[in-house]
Amino acid sequence: SAVISQKPSRDICQRGTSLTIQCQVDSQVTMMFWYRQQPGQSLTLIATANQGSEATYESGFVIDKFPISRPNLTFSTLTVSNMSPEDSSIYLCSVEIGDTQYFGPGTRLTVL
Amino acid sequence: QQQVKQSPQSLIVQKGGISIINCAYENTAFDYFPWYQQFPGKGPALLIAIRPDVSEKKEGRFTISFNKSAKQFSLHIMDSQPGDSATYFCAAMNNTGKLIFGQGTTLQVKP
Numbered sequence: 001s002a003v004i005s006q007k008p009s010r011d012i013c014q015r016g017t018s019l020t021i022q023c024q025v026d027s028q029v030t031m032m033f034w035y036r037q038q039p040g041q042s043l044t045l046i047a048t049a050n051q052g053s054e055a056t057y058e059s060g061f062v063i064d065k066f067p068i069s070r071p072n073l074t075f076s077t078l079t080v081s082n083m084s085p086e087d088s089s090i091y092l093c094s095v096e097i098g099d100t101q102y103f104g105p106g107t108r109l110t111v112l
Numbered sequence: 113q114q115q116v117k118q119s120p121q122s123l124i125v126q127k128g129g130i131s132i133i134n135c136a137y138e139n140t141a142f143d144y145f146p147w148y149q150q151f152p153g154k155g156p157a158l159l160i161a162i163r164p165d166v167s168e169k170k171e172g173r174f175t176i177s178f179n180k181s182a183k184q185f186s187l188h189i190m191d192s193q194p195g196d197s198a199t200y201f202c203a204a205m206n207n208t209g210k211l212i213f214g215q216g217t218t219l220q221v222k223p
Contacts, residue, residue: 004155031209042201042213043156092155096209099144103155 002027002095004104012110013083020079021107023093028073031096034066037106038089046091049076083111114139116204118214125221131189133217135202138183142204146211147176147187150199159200160187192221 003026013019023032034046046066047055055068069077080087088111094101117136125131135145144163148156162169162176162185169176175188189196202214 001158033211042216043211044213045210048210094211099205100146100158100161101205101209101211102158103148105155106153108153 002029002097002102004093004095004102006091006093006104006107008107009105010108010110012112014112015084017083018079018081019083019109020077021091021093021109023076023078023104025074025095027097029095029097030073032070032076033094033096033101034068034076034078035092035094035103036089037092043092046078080109083109085111087111114212116202116212116214118202118217120217121215122218123220125192125219127192127194127221127223129192129221131192131196131219131221132186133200133202133219134184134186135204135214136182136184137204137212139204139206140183141206142212143207144205145176145178145185146203146205147174148201148203148213150201150216156201189219192219194221194223197221 005024007022032049035043037043045058046061047057049055049068049070051070067079090106092106094103146161147159149159150156160171160174164180173190178185200217203211
């Protein structure tokens with residue numbers, strides 16, 4: 001398994017601003033993923049972030065809104081840009097180890 | 113084709129009873145089926161997983177039953193305990209590593 005941390009754990013932001021979420025893992029991993037979990041809902045994949053290549057976004061998610069960085073094998077960031085109340089969600093990173101994904105604790109974002 | 117359908121949406125079980133959650137998929141390219149447990153304010157934690165070449169997998173009180181021909185799989189929690197009260201997600205993964213999640217089941221185990 002892996003120990004995954006996320007910062008911040010929660011934040012309250014104003015409409016129109018941006019927030020960058022950090023994800024740190026305690027071992028080197030090739031594949032990292034970012035998910036969104038809206039209140040009371042399931043998890044939806046935003047993008048896959050592999051070190052050394054551009055992130056791959058799922059349908060309905062675009063780089064201008066959710067830019068992702070993956071500077072090394074233990075770290076990634078997700079930025080939620082030009083936020084609106086509809087962006088209020090839990091944002092989770094995960095890493096693939098073997099054939100399993102392990103999740104971080106999540107970042108709870110509230111946009112006013 | 114990418115959907116994973118999960119039922120029931122919510123489940124109430126008495127302590128000591130059996131909790132059963134069902135999932136169905138359409139895409140035969142899925143080859144890995146994990147179950148995750150999520151407590152409020154926490155990220156999902158891997159509970160148990162199965163591959164389609166096995167019909168059943170048991171780990172402690174948790175069992176996955178897998179029916180490849182019906183494209184269905186289920187989670188059974190034996191001797192359910194109040195500490196099992198959480199949201200459970202089934203998921204399916206294809207060879208690209210993408211996880212497709214079911215809608216989730218909120219389980220409440222009454223003392």
